[in-house]
Amino acid sequence: MTIDCIEMYSHEDCQATADWLRSQTAVHPLVGIVCGSGLGGLADALKDQVAFNYRDIPNFPQSTVHGHAGRLVFGTLKGRPCVCMQGRFHLYEGYPIQKVRAPYNTHILARASPKHVNNTALCHVNSLTLWNAKARTLIAFTPVMFALKLKANICKVQQFVHLMLDQQLKKQHKCTSCVLGMSTVHEVIVARHCGMRVFALSLITNKAVMDYDSEEKANHEEVLQTGKQRFLWSHEKLYLTFFVFA
Ligand SMILES: O=P(O)(O)O[C@@H]1C[C@H](O)[C@@H](CO)O1
Numbered sequence: 001m002t003i004d005c006i007e008m009y010s011h012e013d014c015q016a017t018a019d020w021l022r023s024q025t026a027v028h029p030l031v032g033i034v035c036g037s038g039l040g041g042l043a044d045a046l047k048d049q050v051a052f053n054y055r056d057i058p059n060f061p062q063s064t065v066h067g068h069a070g071r072l073v074f075g076t077l078k079g080r081p082c083v084c085m086q087g088r089f090h091l092y093e094g095y096p097i098q099k100v101r102a103p104y105n106t107h108i109l110a111r112a113s114p115k116h117v118n119n120t121a122l123c124h125v126n127s128l129t130l131w132n133a134k135a136r137t138l139i140a141f142t143p144v145m146f147a148l149k150l151k152a153n154i155c156k157v158q159q160f161v162h163l164m165l166d167q168q169l170k171k172q173h174k175c176t177s178c179v180l181g182m183s184t185v186h187e188v189i190v191a192r193h194c195g196m197r198v199f200a201l202s203l204i205t206n207k208a209v210m211d212y213d214s215e216e217k218a219n220h221e222e223v224l225q226t227g228k229q230r231f232l233w234s235h236e237k238l239y240l241t242f243f244v245f246a
């Protein structure tokens with residue numbers, strides 16, 4: 001861990017980011033949504049939008065993944081102030097954990113598993129590194145799944161353990177009742193650490209590569225495509241659901 005990392009993402013830096021955003025918009029969000037791959041269109045549902053490119057926000061990381069627009073969009077949904085991240089940050093982009101977690105010191109997200117497994121602990125990456133390393137475990141998600149089943153007639157909603165993998169670790173686990181991801185867990189840890197309530201939905205986009213010997217990787221185009229197709233017919237209800245529990 002270098003001194004640079006510590007200095008770059010200090011409390012003061014996060015405060016400066018938050019202060020800058022507050023000075024630019026009168027919207028004070030009650031809810032924040034991190035739009036995952038293929039789900040950036042969620043932000044388009046916001047009314048009275050005020051949007052910022054990540055590159056214009058002080059101390060903010062940049063999106064490098066295809067399909068992640070790199071915009072922070074403030075507005076209202078069903079009359080409630082909200083902010084959407086069109087683009088999230090991943091360890092596989094080469095970002096240190098301080099950068100991946102930076103936006104959540106300031107606000108949230110979107111995926112659904114009541115528990116998660118932080119597989120990146122295997123390579124000594126802890127979201128609370130240099131911050132509060134003692135707070136390693138948590139009850140991650142607000143228990144809304146049963147209510148969600150009643151309220152939202154979207155796809156099939158099921159509870160799964162969310163298993164986070166780095167690209168390099170993709171073959172290390174045989175997990176039968178898991179959804180796999182490359183994000184979310186660090187976001188949840190930091191948001192919970194900050195006292196936020198978290199609700200996460202995972203859209204199942206593809207069949208995971210589970211063959212230990214396979215060189216195959218998740219097909220990002222397939223992930224984006226599935227996201228777009230599902231989003232087209234489900235976003236109205238999805239949004240209703242978010243806001244019932246905000
Ligand atoms: O936004 P997330 O991180 O959920 O998107 C998934 C995981 C990888 O970033 C990418 C793989 O195609 O999509």
Ligand code: HPA
Pocket residue numbers: 165180181182205206207208209218219223
């Ligand atoms: O196949 C996958 N593996 C891990 N994370 C993912 N996120 C979308 N698809 C995948």
